[in-house]
Amino acid sequence: MHYKLALIGFGNVGKNFAKLLERKKTRLKKEFGITYQIVAIATGSHGLAINPRGLDARKILAHLSKKGSLAAFHRGKPVSGVVDLIKRCGADILFEISPQNPWTGQPALGYIEAALQKKMHVITANKGPIVHGYQKLRRLAARSRVQLRHEGVVMDGTPIFNLYESTLPATDVRGFEGILNATTNFLINAMENGKPIDTALEEAKALGIVEANPAVDVEGWDATSKLCCLANVLMGANLRPQDVDREGIQNLSPEKLHEARHRGNCIRLVVRAWREGRKVRGSVKPTEIPLTHTFATLSADTTILTLDTDTMEKISIVEGPGGPHQTAFALLSDFINVARA
Amino acid sequence: MHYKLALIGFGNVGKNFAKLLERKKTRLKKEFGITYQIVAIATGSHGLAINPRGLDARKILAHLSKKGSLAAFHRGKPVSGVVDLIKRCGADILFEISPQNPWTGQPALGYIEAALQKKMHVITANKGPIVHGYQKLRRLAARSRVQLRHEGVVMDGTPIFNLYESTLPATDVRGFEGILNATTNFLINAMENGKPIDTALEEAKALGIVEANPAVDVEGWDATSKLCCLANVLMGANLRPQDVDREGIQNLSPEKLHEARHRGNCIRLVVRAWREGRKVRGSVKPTEIPLTHTFATLSADTTILTLDTDTMEKISIVEGPGGPHQTAFALLSDFINVARA
Numbered sequence: 236m237h238y239k240l241a242l243i244g245f246g247n248v249g250k251n252f253a254k255l256l257e258r259k260k261t262r263l264k265k266e267f268g269i270t271y272q273i274v275a276i277a278t279g280s281h282g283l284a285i286n287p288r289g290l291d292a293r294k295i296l297a298h299l300s301k302k303g304s305l306a307a308f309h310r311g312k313p314v315s316g317v318v319d320l321i322k323r324c325g326a327d328i329l330f331e332i333s334p335q336n337p338w339t340g341q342p343a344l345g346y347i348e349a350a351l352q353k354k355m356h357v358i359t360a361n362k363g364p365i366v367h368g369y370q371k372l373r374r375l376a377a378r379s380r381v382q383l384r385h386e387g388v389v390m391d392g393t394p395i396f397n398l399y400e401s402t403l404p405a406t407d408v409r410g411f412e413g414i415l416n417a418t419t420n421f422l423i424n425a426m427e428n429g430k431p432i433d434t435a436l437e438e439a440k441a442l443g444i445v446e447a448n449p450a451v452d453v454e455g456w457d458a459t460s461k462l463c464c465l466a467n468v469l470m471g472a473n474l475r476p477q478d479v480d481r482e483g484i485q486n487l488s489p490e491k492l493h494e495a496r497h498r499g500n501c502i503r504l505v506v507r508a509w510r511e512g513r514k515v516r517g518s519v520k521p522t523e524i525p526l527t528h529t530f531a532t533l534s535a536d537t538t539i540l541t542l543d544t545d546t547m548e549k550i551s552i553v554e555g556p557g558g559p560h561q562t563a564f565a566l567l568s569d570f571i572n573v574a575r576a
Numbered sequence: 577m578h579y580k581l582a583l584i585g586f587g588n589v590g591k592n593f594a595k596l597l598e599r600k601k602t603r604l605k606k607e608f609g610i611t612y613q614i615v616a617i618a619t620g621s622h623g624l625a626i627n628p629r630g631l632d633a634r635k636i637l638a639h640l641s642k643k644g645s646l647a648a649f650h651r652g653k654p655v656s657g658v659v660d661l662i663k664r665c666g667a668d669i670l671f672e673i674s675p676q677n678p679w680t681g682q683p684a685l686g687y688i689e690a691a692l693q694k695k696m697h698v699i700t701a702n703k704g705p706i707v708h709g710y711q712k713l714r715r716l717a718a719r720s721r722v723q724l725r726h727e728g729v730v731m732d733g734t735p736i737f738n739l740y741e742s743t744l745p746a747t748d749v750r751g752f753e754g755i756l757n758a759t760t761n762f763l764i765n766a767m768e769n770g771k772p773i774d775t776a777l778e779e780a781k782a783l784g785i786v787e788a789n790p791a792v793d794v795e796g797w798d799a800t801s802k803l804c805c806l807a808n809v810l811m812g813a814n815l816r817p818q819d820v821d822r823e824g825i826q827n828l829s830p831e832k833l834h835e836a837r838h839r840g841n842c843i844r845l846v847v848r849a850w851r852e853g854r855k856v857r858g859s860v861k862p863t864e865i866p867l868t869h870t871f872a873t874l875s876a877d878t879t880i881l882t883l884d885t886d887t888m889e890k891i892s893i894v895e896g897p898g899g900p901h902q903t904a905f906a907l908l909s910d911f912i913n914v915a916r917a
Contacts, residue, residue: 255887259746266746392888394743401742402735404912405600405607406905529873529894541894546596546905547733549896553870553882555889564747564887571745 236268236574241275241326241355243317243346244333245299248360248387249276251563252330253292259567269574275324276305277317279333284309285324317342321349328573330566331359332387337451337460337476340367351375351383358569360387360562362460366476369467382573385468387565389415389461390538391557397568398552399469399542406546408469410509413540414530415461417557418444418452419484419504424535427492427501432485454483455504455519462506462517469542470508472515480518487521495523501531577609577915582616582667582696584658584687585674586640589701589728590617592904593671594633600908610915616665617646618658620674625650626665658683662690669914671907672700673728678792678801678817681708692716692724699910701728701903703801707817710808723914726809728906730756730802731879734895738909740810740883747887749810751850754881755871756802758898759785759793760825760845765876768833768842773826795824796860799847803858807849810883813856815849821859828862836864842872 242249256263256271263269272289282305284290290308298307314320321329329350331343340363347357347364351372359365364372365385376383389395399408414420418439425435436453439445451457459476466472484504495502505522508515524531533539533553541551554561583590597604597612604610613630623646625631631649639648655661662670670691672684681704688698688705692713700706705713706726717724730736740749755761759780766776777794780786792798800817807813825845836843846863849856865872874880874894882892895902 262746393891394739397743398735398739402738402909404909405603526868527873529870532868532870532873541896546908547895547902549894550734551892551894551896553890553892553894555882555891561888567887568743568745 236270238269238271238328238570238574239274239326240271240328240330241321241324242273242330242332243277243321243343244331245276245278245281246332246334247559248332248562248566249330250296251559252332252566253296255560255563255567257292263571267571267574269571274326275320277320278305282306283314283317283320285314285320286310287325317346318349321346322353326355328356328358328570331357331361331364332566333361334447335361335451335457335460336363337366337456340364344368347372347383348375351379351381354379354381356381356384356573358384358566358573360385360565362388362457362464365467366460366463369464370473382576384569384572385464386569387562388464390540390552390554391561392564392568393538393552393554393557393561394568395465395540395552396468397572403544403546406544409543409545410507411465411469411540411542412505412507413538414503414533415506415538415540416452416455416458416504417536417538418446419455419458420533420535420537422453422484423487423492423502423504426487426489427496429489431489432487453485455481458504458506458519459517462508462519465540466508466515466517470510470515472508474515474517478517480516480520482520484521498523500525503530505530577611579610579612579669579911579915580615580667581612581669581671582662582665583614583671583673584618584662584684585672586617586619586622587673587675588900589673589903589907590671591637592900593673593907594637596901596904596908598633604912608912608915610912615667616661618661619646623647624655624658624661626655626661627651628666658687659690662687663694667696669697669699669911672698672702672705673907674702675788676702676792676798676801677704678707678797681705685709688713688724689716692720692722695720695722697722697725697914699725699907699914701726701906703729703798703805706808707801707804710805711814723917725910725913726805727910728903729805731881731893731895732898732902733905733909734879734893734898734902735909736806736881736893737809738913739893744885744888747885750884750886751848752806752810752881752883753846753848754879755844755874756847756879756881757793757796757799757845758877758879759787760796760799761874761876761878763794763825764828764833764843764845767828767830768837770830772830773828794826796822796845799845799860800858803847803849803860806881807856807858811849811851811856815856815858819858821857821861823861825862839864841866844871846871
């Protein structure tokens with residue numbers, strides 16, 4: 236099976252994905268019968284390129300590292316924008332990995348719709364479209380007889396959606412709780428070490444782990460988006476961020492964390508979802524947790540999700556330090572699952 | 577797809593499995609197109625029965641709860657033993673859930689071979705055969721073009737083997753560590769509360785959570801068997817229990833645990849596997865762990881496994897309080913996976 240791939244977004248995740256594909260090339264062919272070529276890439280600030288005969292990822296990575304533009308690799312008539320690229324590139328699978336917009340899911344939502352209408356499989360690591368258009372996109376994918384996969388939207392490449400789909404069959408998820416935003420972990424950790432939130436935020440920015448708009452992390456929007464993705468997919472809900480009882484960490488301080496510690500507790504930004512009659516409810520809140528609780532032992536760069544199910548009762552999955560390598564794996568595992576189906 | 581099922585072993589796990597099948601009957605049909613009937617059951621001390629037209633699980637459960645024998649449900653010529661039952665029952669899937677024998681894997685190993693030779697799919701929750709015959713059984717299953725599934729041998733129904741197979745494709749497991757034996761957790765916990773090991777063991781026996789031969793738990797054989805299953809399946813090893821550097825908890829005492837606690841640590845029976853050149857090595861040992869480590873926060877009845885992989889780095893899965901309900905789910909999920917393939 237030969238696949239033509241298009242990548243919308245080519246930041247850290249896209250670059251790591253291109254490298255991971257190279258690294259696993261032999262195994263993909265031998266174990267899964269998969270060969271591929273990248274026929275289109277769109278970036279936010281380094282141009283676009285289509286080449287029906289295949290783009291050389293290694294050359295592009297080298298070129299971009301010298302601040303070059305993708306335009307040099309384009310073959311054919313000029314492209315007017317991302318939707319034009321999607322319509323014309325002839326890819327079998329679209330990877331949507333542009334930056335998230337937690338409030339509307341755009342423009343990624345439109346890109347995915349365009350790709351599904353062109354009967355491309357879509358693999359995304361972008362929460363926005365799953366939060367704001369999951370049920371609609373699913374129907375569109377079913378109508379086009381293609382797959383929509385999104386393992387990377389929560390906890391990077393840690394299997395959550397694939398875990399549920401493949402390993403927990405005939406199972407109802409009654410609810411879940413977790414710590415899903417590593418940046419707020421980092422900020423709380425810095426505050427626990429006595430730093431005020433502004434200093435903590437500057438440090439996080441310097442490390443490049445804060446969203447372009449810090450409110451996305453600090454005010455809990457990212458955690459809320461993840462909650463909505465999980466609730467909508469695992470619990471059949473139709474939650475939007477505005478439906479969630481959301482409180483960020485902006486009112487935490489070294490003093491408050493110190494007081495909690497004196498009570499034998501710590502504070503983490505905890506995500507929870509549960510059923511209330513036929514409705515699914517969700518909350519994202521700074522929550523006091525005993526130091527003896529598993530949630531309290533996770534290092535700042537790790538995340539955890541505990542599912543409450545009708546077959547296994549409680550089952551938790553923990554991601555070790557995560558980042559673009561892990562999200563790249565989400566894309567790879569979704570790619571293999573598209574081919575397996 | 578209609579499946580005829582045979583159950584070898586009908587203790588807590590088998591009974592819970594029969595109940596779970598009943599509970600999920602409608603969903604199995606609607607969602608997976610699966611219908612089934614149980615055509616044979618073999619027990620250790622309550623006889624055997626074959627009925628090609630289907631055994632009524634509800635009636636059997638009621639009958640056995642009154643100490644009845646299965647013989648009352650048998651139709652046809654007398655059965656001379658379990659292997660005879662396997663050969664004559666005409667099942668499509670054999671569920672091997674008889675008690676474990678960590679030293680030889682027998683007689684379960686022989687039962688599974690007989691079933692695979694008769695071209696039955698085999699689903700087992702019995703560690704012995706996977707420890708002692710995995711590579712051979714796999715070849716036998718491949719030759720008969722049937723499946724051999726064994727999700728339930730480690731951490732009950734928590735997806736480990738299915739997690740690896742379905743959600744971590746193209747991934748190498750470099751090693752793992754975990755706490756896999758809940759009974760030793762219980763014993764250590766009791767010793768931490770000041771009870772000597774003999775008292776702790778009596779309490780565990782009263783709760784029915786100790787293997788018939790307590791050495792299986794106390795001397796680390798059960799944890800060692802689980803290590804071998806994981807290493808053999810996830811790392812392509814061929815480890816036997818005697819290859820593992822094994823130390824049980826028999827030399828722990830309330831005093832030693834108290835001293836560890838003074839150093840800010842606790843002691844748990846930790847299982848580890850790693851690669852050394854082309855070899856896979858394993859150890860099972862009482863290990864001091866800082867109280868701030870995730871492993872230290874697990875309650876006595878929970879287990880954890882951390883995989884170290886080349887794609888996701890560290891990823892952990894935690895089972896909440898586990899037992900026969902969870903193992904029954906392992907059998908159900910394996911059953912569905914047989915039907916899906």
